[in-house]
Amino acid sequence: MSGTLRPGVHQKPYPWRLAPFKRLPAISRHACPALETVRGSYHPGRNEDALDIYTYRRTYTGPLRAVILDWDGCIVDHGSRASALTMIELFRRHGVQVDMPQVRATMGLGQRAQLEALADMDQVALQWEQIHGVYPTQRDIYNLYEEFIPLQTACMADFGKPLPGALEAIKSLRGLGMLIGTTTSYTSDMLRILGAESIRSGFVPDVSICADHVPSGRPHPWMCLKAAMEMRRYPMEAIVKIGDTIPDIEEGLNAGMWTIGIAKTGNEVGLDETELELLSEGDRDARVIGAREKLSRAGAHYVADSLEDVPQIVDLINRRLADGARQLQCRTCSR
Known part of the structure; x- marks a missing residue:
């Protein structure tokens, strides 16, 4: 009879139903095992539209496939000066x-x-x-x-000489099958000069993106996304952005990438090698700790003292990815 509930059927319509008697085509439980989890066992015709309460999300469990580096304070120019x-x-x-x-x-x-x-x-x-x-x-x-x-x-x-350990770290990353991209706030003409110096030292990135290649620079993600596109590397969880400033970290986060902050050789300490060595041990440690804390508060997943420390962090991230872990908040790695 119209308006009468059938025996054995729930006495109240599910809250997501628009009409208690509306029947949808039956869906096989073999095709949709998630239906087994909705209020007990599967009943054809009763809870097919209960799928509306589920969302589907994939988890990337492969290794990192690319790294995107900032130049100053990471590859060259100790203290980003x-x-x-x-x-x-x-x-x-x-x-x-x-x-x-x-x-x-x-x-x-x-x-x-x-x-x-x-x-x-x-x-x-x-x-x-x-x-x-x-x-x-x-x-x-x-x-x-x-x-x-x-x-x-x-x-x-004058600032194109690679930092100690930078080329060795990049070689290690390439050995893991990773492509190397760079982003910078420099113009194309500036990067052309800096790139020529780096080539003489043995560093040739797979992709280099400048702020004048995209609608806007950091903290917007466009340089990172353009670099990923040109390297043909995805998903974004398979890429790590490395930089020494807060906008660097924000750029990577906005692009959905892992992020590593560079503390000791970068902008937040802001000293060249000689100036850093002239500090007392206490002052030097205080500056480095302060830089780590700033980058951590900006959301960096990891913070390293220099590019030398990055291969070991990449190994940690790869192990976390293999275990199905997602991007979590900051850890500090230093030599």
Whole structure:
């Protein structure tokens, strides 16, 4: 009878049913074993649409297939000083004093975005207004960027020597079958000079992506995704992004990749090898620990002192992937 529940059938419609008597075509339990788990055993015609409460998610259990590296502070330029020193010199030429901590706080962004971030700081904007009569405008940012490019390009060759252990680490990663990509906030012309120096030292990446190759640089994921596409490597869980700045880590996370922060040789410590060695052991350790904590708080899955430590971290990640693990929060690895 219409409106009467049949004997033996649940007395209340399931909450996800639109109509208690609507019948859908029967689905074989052999084709859909998940139906066995819905309120006991499978009953044809009764709980086929209960599949709506399940989601399907694959788990990648293969090894890492590619690494995407930042250049400064990871492969070359201990302390990531090339861009920082150029920024300070650029503002000095306009009568504005910008100090190293201010520049460090903006590192990793695209260079135009970095100029905007510096010009937006109260101390910098006030100095600019006192000298030029107005606060920095977008036209000023454009002019600064146009002036910055030749200044930075002129000094690129001075910072192209690979860091100790970097080439050996890259060779180890290649031995694991990984492709090597790079991303950078440098322009194509700047990277051409830096790349020529690295080639002379024996490092030739499979792919190099600059900020002017994509709509926007870090922390957006576009450089990482373009590198993955050109290397033909996927899924994103099979790729690890390595960098020494917070925007580097955010770039990798936004792309859905594993991330490794580089502390000791990178921007967050911000010293070249000589300057670092001149520090007392206590001061040196304090700087490195502070850098690790910053990168960890930014979301890095692992933090290393230098690229030398990366092969052992890759081994750890590969073992975790083989066990079906997903990306978890930070661990620190150092020699």
